Amino acid sequence: MKKQVVAMLLAGGEGKRLGVLTQKLAKPAVHYGGKYRIIDFALSNCCNSGIDTVGVLTQYQPLVLNSYIGIGSSWDLDRKNGGVTLLPPFVQQGGGEWYKGTANAIYQNINFIDGHDPDYVLVISGDHIYQMDYSQMIATHKRNGADATIAVIEVPWEEASRFGIMNVDDRGRILDFAEKPAEPKTNLASMGIYIFTWEVLKAYLVADEGNPDSSNDFGKDIIPAMLREERILQSYRFRGYWKDVGTIDSLWESNMDLLADLPELNLHAQDSRIYSVNPNQPPQYVADSARINRSLINEGCLVFGEVDHSVLFYGVHVGRNAVVRDSIIMPNVRIGENVTIHKAIIGGNSVIEDGAVIGDIEAGPSAEIVVYGEGSCLTADVSTQVATASEEK
Amino acid sequence: MRNVIGVINLGSTRTLLNELTRNRSIASVPFGGRYRFIDFALSNMVNTGIQKVAVFTLNKSRSLMDHLGSGKEWDLDRKQGGLFILPPAISYPYGEYRGDLQNFYGHIDYFNRSKESYVIVSSSHMICNLNYQEAFERHLATGADITLLYKDAKGMTDDDIASCEFLGIDETGRVRKMQDRPTDERLLYMETFIISKKLLVDLIEKSFRQEEVSSLNMIKNSLLTLNIVAYEHRGHLSVVNSIESYYKHSMNLLNPDVWRNLFFEPGLVYTKIKDEPPTKYVVDAQVRNSLIANGCVIEGTVENCILFRGVKVRKGAVIRDSIIMQDCEIDEGSFIEGVIFDKEVMISKDKRITGDKNAPSVITKRSIV
Numbered sequence: 052m053k054k055q056v057v058a059m060l061l062a063g064g065e066g067k068r069l070g071v072l073t074q075k076l077a078k079p080a081v082h083y084g085g086k087y088r089i090i091d092f093a094l095s096n097c098c099n100s101g102i103d104t105v106g107v108l109t110q111y112q113p114l115v116l117n118s119y120i121g122i123g124s125s126w127d128l129d130r131k132n133g134g135v136t137l138l139p140p141f142v143q144q145g146g147g148e149w150y151k152g153t154a155n156a157i158y159q160n161i162n163f164i165d166g167h168d169p170d171y172v173l174v175i176s177g178d179h180i181y182q183m184d185y186s187q188m189i190a191t192h193k194r195n196g197a198d199a200t201i202a203v204i205e206v207p208w209e210e211a212s213r214f215g216i217m218n219v220d221d222r223g224r225i226l227d228f229a230e231k232p233a234e235p236k237t238n239l240a241s242m243g244i245y246i247f248t249w250e251v252l253k254a255y256l257v258a259d260e261g262n263p264d265s266s267n268d269f270g271k272d273i274i275p276a277m278l279r280e281e282r283i284l285q286s287y288r289f290r291g292y293w294k295d296v297g298t299i300d301s302l303w304e305s306n307m308d309l310l311a312d313l314p315e316l317n318l319h320a321q322d323s324r325i326y327s328v329n330p331n332q333p334p335q336y337v338a339d340s341a342r343i344n345r346s347l348i349n350e351g352c353l354v355f356g357e358v359d360h361s362v363l364f365y366g367v368h369v370g371r372n373a374v375v376r377d378s379i380i381m382p383n384v385r386i387g388e389n390v391t392i393h394k395a396i397i398g399g400n401s402v403i404e405d406g407a408v409i410g411d412i413e414a415g416p417s418a419e420i421v422v423y424g425e426g427s428c429l430t431a432d433v434s435t436q437v438a439t440a441s442e443e444k
Numbered sequence: 445m446r447n448v449i450g451v452i453n454l455g456s457t458r459t460l461l462n463e464l465t466r467n468r469s470i471a472s473v474p475f476g477g478r479y480r481f482i483d484f485a486l487s488n489m490v491n492t493g494i495q496k497v498a499v500f501t502l503n504k505s506r507s508l509m510d511h512l513g514s515g516k517e518w519d520l521d522r523k524q525g526g527l528f529i530l531p532p533a534i535s536y537p538y539g540e541y542r543g544d545l546q547n548f549y550g551h552i553d554y555f556n557r558s559k560e561s562y563v564i565v566s567s568s569h570m571i572c573n574l575n576y577q578e579a580f581e582r583h584l585a586t587g588a589d590i591t592l593l594y595k596d597a598k599g600m601t602d603d604d605i606a607s608c609e610f611l612g613i614d615e616t617g618r619v620r621k622m623q624d625r626p627t628d629e630r631l632l633y634m635e636t637f638i639i640s641k642k643l644l645v646d647l648i649e650k651s652f653r654q655e656e657v658s659s660l661n662m663i664k665n666s667l668l669t670l671n672i673v674a675y676e677h678r679g680h681l682s683v684v685n686s687i688e689s690y691y692k693h694s695m696n697l698l699n700p701d702v703w704r705n706l707f708f709e710p711g712l713v714y715t716k717i718k719d720e721p722p723t724k725y726v727v728d729a730q731v732r733n734s735l736i737a738n739g740c741v742i743e744g745t746v747e748n749c750i751l752f753r754g755v756k757v758r759k760g761a762v763i764r765d766s767i768i769m770q771d772c773e774i775d776e777g778s779f780i781e782g783v784i785f786d787k788e789v790m791i792s793k794d795k796r797i798t799g800d801k802n803a804p805s806v807i808t809k810r811s812i813v
Contacts, residue, residue: 324719329719331712335723335736336698337736344729346724347723350737353703
């Protein structure tokens with residue numbers, strides 16, 4: 052059955068810079084915002100944009116991601132025609148290989164896309180936090196008769212050299228593109244969201260694959276090649292919250308962004324609702340002794356202590372006289388009595404025993420973020436040692 | 445439990461919850477911050493491994509059917525078995541609904557067409573978290589014709605157990621009498637029983653020939669002729685039979701032991717998903733001793749309350765001793781105490797609404813004050 056648009060979601064990222072958080076799972080599966088995994092944003096955006104055919108390209112540590120996505124019912128992607136399809140690298144006659152780059156990942160799945168005979172292919176990444184209606188971007192693409200449309204966002208000038216920067220004319224047509232330029236000409240950064248006219252992209256993917264010197268990457272190879280050959284590349288200006296949460300710092304910051312009185316990312320909006328797999332937990336219980344301010348707390352939590360400026364995922368218990376500040380506590384963590392947690396990310400199913408002190412309290416708000424992986428067990432003694440060790444480091 | 449089918453019997457004509465059931469069946473009364481009554485009965489069956497459940501409805505079923513949908517949230521969207529929503533099968537225009545047994549009779553094919561050999565029938569206003577496995581094994585071991593589930597109600601007040609049915613059992617555990625006033629032992633019948641399908645079908649047909657239309661009487665009439673055995677449920681039980689008891693049992697959930705017992709032990713309780721974000725506490729939020737569902741935004745003060753999903757409490761608003769259902773909004777500076785707000789109630793700025801904790805008043809759905 053013909054589809055106008057097929058979305059290809061790149062979800063193979065290892066997320067090395069997230070350290071212990073991606074030891075056992077791919078970056079898109081990392082928890083975010085008290086209830087979500089990072090990939091929920093891309094999948095929900097597809098659902099909210101009316102895109103019902105999504106290929107998810109997995110590679111690194113796909114186990115958690117695969118079982119999380121399942122048949123896609125959480126995002127309304129359990130469809131008879133289309134729906135969600137997990138696309139890991141595979142072997143065929145003549146061999147097989149890992150996805151060598153973002154473009155190669157799509158190249159290896161040309162048959163999947165052709166099976167839906169789409170006019171356009173939307174290439175997105177499972178690493179970003181944002182709410183976006185792709186249908187508007189597709190409309191822009193069509194209106195301009197573009198071969199490719201790239202979503203761009205204004206970033207602070209001083210950060211522009213960390214991004215792929217677009218130079219565009221007054222009608223939004225992309226004149227040139229520079230990956231991480233030392234001296235950026237504009238502050239319009241590529242968000243890694245592309246719409247291609249499928250016929251055109253397919254030709255470029257095949258040509259790119261034939262080039263042994265190519266790194267098979269959209270930003271480094273495909274887009275520059277299209278610019279060289281004067282294809283119509285259009286920019287699509289996005290205004291709103293967008294964050295790459297690829298590092299511990301940015302992941303922490305992005306979670307903290309949600310705690311503002313009126314956060315830029317509105318999780319309450321009805322038409323851009325973010326969907327996730329539901330853990331079926333009861334409402335949270337907030338005890339008489341509890342104090343909660345500036346925080347996001349999910350169902351299944353049991354709070355007896357103090358939670359300030361923090362994000363608690365489902366099933367977290369906070370014992371009496373415990374203080375959790377500036378921290379992210381992932382699902383089912385048990386925090387004992389008289390525990391202090393300061394500026395930390397605690398992996399799921401961890402146990403923090405009574406009296407433990409975590410994080411560098413003396414350093415205050417400028418402390419380094421302390422991270423413990425899934426299933427950590429922290430006793431009062433050990434945690435002080437570890438805290439000291441991380442200070443020395 | 446592959447050999448058991450379930451029935452959730454909503455055919456009782458009693459109206460227990462007045463305002464809360466004006467536009468909905470008792471099974472779809474919201475409870476515990478995010479659930480509806482039926483979620484508990486349904487989850488108990490599913491957690492026990494029953495994969496085929498019929499819901500015998502009576503009327504006002506729009507909200508119930510909206511809630512249940514395809515049964516997906518309870519894993520009951522099955523090719524084999526699954527969820528059956530069965531409204532009364534009364535023949536127009538002569539039919540008249542006189543009792544719940546008419547539903548059993550009208551849907552006798554649900555039983556006849558099932559290959560399973562046993563049936564567990566439960567009500568929806570006896571709220572508990574239980575696994576039927578042990579009761580079912582006892583049913584088989586004792587060779588009982590019918591096993592009735594009961595709760596020892598010695599710890600409950602007379603109000604708690606009003607309009608309930610009670611069992612008198614002998615030393616062997618056999619049920620000798622059933623009556624609508626407390627026995628000395630106060631063994632409260634949970635309106636839940638286990639029976640073989642064949643016997644149930646026989647009893648339904650026999651009762652119907654005798655023009656008996658109540659499933660309760662059908663069992664009562666068999667006390668002498670059948671081996672009816674009692675099985676005690678030892679976990680938590682909330683019998684919701686009035687607005688007062690609705691309020692009381694809701695507030696009991698503010699005890700973490702009850703919270704744990706009802707929501708986690710032995711199984712999880714499933715309900716329709718709303719995909720609300722986690723609840724947001726802003727800088728001035730003051731929340732104490734409360735049960736808060738997802739999707740709330742709390743800028744004011746909340747004490748001894750149950751907040752359902754998506755409730756907004758604006759700056760300076762104070763809510764005490766109240767149950768606030770889904771998507772209500774309490775604007776700045778308002779003071780709310782001792783009331784039950786049905787869904788989507790809007791309270792504008794600086795209003796004062798207070799009620800009596802012992803006889804809480806209900807503000808009806810979509811009221812605007």
